[in-house]
Amino acid sequence: MSSVSQDDRKVLFSRFTPPRFRILVIGKTGVGKSSLINHIFGVEKTIASHDKPGDASIDHEFISPQNDKFVLHDSKGFEPGEENNLEIVRDFIDRRRNMSAPEHQLHAIWLCFEIPRAGGRLLETGTEEFLRLKSSGTLGNVPVIVVLTKYDMLIDRIERNLDETSLNGMSDEAVKEFAKNKAETELQDICIGPLKKFAGRDIPHAEISTEEDYQKTLTRLIQITESCVGHHSTPEAAVMTSIAQRVHPGLKIKASIEVGKRRxxxxxxxxxxxxxxxxxxxxxxxxxxxxxxxxxxxxxxxxxxxxxxxxxxxxxxxxxxxxxxxxxxxxxxxxxxxxxxxxxxxxxxxxxxxxxxxxxxxxxxxxxxxxxxxxxxxxxxxxxxxxxxxxxxxxxxxxxxxxxxxxxxxxxxxxxxxxxxxxxxxxxxxxxxxxxxxxxxxxxxxxxxxxxxxxxxxxxxxxxxxxxxxxxxxxxxxxxxxxxxxxxxx
Known part of the structure; x- marks a missing residue:
C-alpha cells in the first residue's frame, strides 16, 4: 500500500489561515461608524479611533481582541475646512492598491452618511470629488459602498407625520409598509439621486440602522459588500469578508463551502x-x-x-x-x-x-x-x-x-x-x-x-x-x- 506523498500531506495538514478583511470606513464624527462596526463584526467596545472617531491616522490599524479577522482603518470624511483629507484618503488607497500581499491590500470602503431631512444636503464638496474619482476609475477597483445611517430615524419621522385619516382601517403591518414605501421615495429624492449624479447609476448603497428591529439592514449591507468584493477582487477576498462579519450566517455557510471546495x-x-x-x-x-x-x-x-x-x-x-x-x-x-x-x-x-x-x-x-x-x-x-x-x-x-x-x-x-x-x-x-x-x-x-x-x-x-x-x-x-x-x- 503506497504512502501519501509529501506534497499531499502538506495540502492536507496545512492550516487554513486567510488574511484579515481590511476595510476603510469614511464618515463624519457622529454619523454612527462605531456602532456600525460593533454590530457588523460582533464587538462590544468601540474600536474606531480610540472612542474618538476621526482623531487617529488613517494608517492606524484597529484590530479588536473580540474579532481579529478584520482590520479597520478610520477616516473622518470630507468635512468643510478639511479639504486635505481627500488627498490623504486618495494616497492611502493608492498605497494599499500597490501592495502585493493580500493581507495588506484594502478590500472595501464604506462611505457613511447620516440620512438628512428632506431638503438637507447629503454631499459635501470633498465627497462629490471623491465619488467622481471613483466613478472615473482613478481609485482603482476597490469597491466603495455608500452606507446611509440612522434609517430608523427616517422611518420614525415619516410615521409621526402620516395623515391619520388616511390610515383608517389599516393594520399595524400595513402602516409600517406604507411608511417604508414613503421612506424609499424620500431616499430616492434626497440620497440616491445626488449619489448617481456624481458616482454613476450603479453606485452600491444600503440604508442601515443598528437598532434592534433593523437587523436585516445590516445583513443586506454585508451581503452587498461581500458581493462587491468578490466581483472586484478575488474569491479569497470575498471569503475573508464572510469570515470577518457576524450578522449573516448564510455567508458563513457559503464561505465554508468555498473553503472546502478549494481544499x-x-x-x-x-x-x-x-x-x-x-x-x-x-x-x-x-x-x-x-x-x-x-x-x-x-x-x-x-x-x-x-x-x-x-x-x-x-x-x-x-x-x-x-x-x-x-x-x-x-x-x-x-x-x-x-x-x-x-x-x-x-x-x-x-x-x-x-x-x-x-x-x-x-x-x-x-x-x-x-x-x-x-x-x-x-x-x-x-x-x-x-x-x-x-x-x-x-x-x-x-x-x-x-x-x-x-x-x-x-x-x-x-x-x-x-x-x-x-x-x-x-x-x-x-x-x-x-x-x-x-x-x-x-x-x-x-x-x-x-x-x-x-x-x-x-x-x-x-x-x-x-x-x-x-x-x-x-x-x-x-x-x-x-x-x-x-x-x-x-
Missing amino acids: YWKALASSTTFKNCKTWDCLYVLHTDIVNVWNFYDPHRYLHSQEFREMIVKMVDKLEVEPTANPTKTITIGLSMVGTIAGIVSALAGPAAPIVVPIAAGAVLAVWVHDVYQISHAVLQRFMSYIAHLTLVLQTLYLLSESQELTRRAIKLAVTSYLASPMSGEVHARIQEYDTQLTVLERADRDTLDKIVEVIQFYSINAEDISRLRAEIPPVGSSSLDEPWENEKS
Whole structure:
C-alpha cells in the first residue's frame, strides 16, 4: 500500500489561515461608524479611533481582541475646512492598491452618511470629488459602498407625520409598509439621486440602522459588500469578508463551502490526498477549517477542543445506528428548530440544571476515527455526515451565541438542540440515501461535493429568519454560568 506523498500531506495538514478583511470606513464624527462596526463584526467596545472617531491616522490599524479577522482603518470624511483629507484618503488607497500581499491590500470602503431631512444636503464638496474619482476609475477597483445611517430615524419621522385619516382601517403591518414605501421615495429624492449624479447609476448603497428591529439592514449591507468584493477582487477576498462579519450566517455557510471546495471536499472520494492517513487526522483538518470560517468569539478555543471534536464524532455514530427521519417529508425548518431550541433553553435557563448531551449510553470514541482512511462506503458517508452535522450545529450555536464569548454550556446546548430537532435525522437520511445509490467508482467522479453542498444549503436558515428566531429564544447566559464538559458523559 503506497504512502501519501509529501506534497499531499502538506495540502492536507496545512492550516487554513486567510488574511484579515481590511476595510476603510469614511464618515463624519457622529454619523454612527462605531456602532456600525460593533454590530457588523460582533464587538462590544468601540474600536474606531480610540472612542474618538476621526482623531487617529488613517494608517492606524484597529484590530479588536473580540474579532481579529478584520482590520479597520478610520477616516473622518470630507468635512468643510478639511479639504486635505481627500488627498490623504486618495494616497492611502493608492498605497494599499500597490501592495502585493493580500493581507495588506484594502478590500472595501464604506462611505457613511447620516440620512438628512428632506431638503438637507447629503454631499459635501470633498465627497462629490471623491465619488467622481471613483466613478472615473482613478481609485482603482476597490469597491466603495455608500452606507446611509440612522434609517430608523427616517422611518420614525415619516410615521409621526402620516395623515391619520388616511390610515383608517389599516393594520399595524400595513402602516409600517406604507411608511417604508414613503421612506424609499424620500431616499430616492434626497440620497440616491445626488449619489448617481456624481458616482454613476450603479453606485452600491444600503440604508442601515443598528437598532434592534433593523437587523436585516445590516445583513443586506454585508451581503452587498461581500458581493462587491468578490466581483472586484478575488474569491479569497470575498471569503475573508464572510469570515470577518457576524450578522449573516448564510455567508458563513457559503464561505465554508468555498473553503472546502478549494481544499479537499472533492478529494474525499476522488483522489489520494487522504489515502493512508488516519481518519481522525483527516477529521481534525476538516473540523478546524469549518470552525475557523464561523469565527465565533471563542478565546478558550472550546470549539477546537478534543471534547467537542469527540462530541461531533459520537453524534455521527449515534445517528448511524438509530432510525432516521424520512428525508422526503416536508418540514418548516426554522419553526421546527426554534421550537426545539426555545423549549430546551427555557428548561435549562438556570445554572442549577447542567446540560447533558443525549449521546448513546456507554458511547466511547468511535473506532473508525483511528482507522487508516480508505475510499469506502462507510468512511465516505461518515465524512459527509461530519461536515454537514458540524456546520449545522454551528448554525444552531450562532442562534444562541449572539457574538458573545462562547461557553461550554452554550456549545452543549447547541448540540442538544440540534440532536433533538428533526433536522439531524433528516440530514443523515439524505446522505444515506445518496450514498447507497452510487458505486464507489461513480462517487469518485460525480457529485459527492454537490451533495454535501445541497444538504447544508437545504437546512440553512436565512438571515431574516435568524433575526426573528433570536427574538424568540431566551438568553443562554454569561460565562459566569459555564459548566465543565464532563456533564455530557454517560
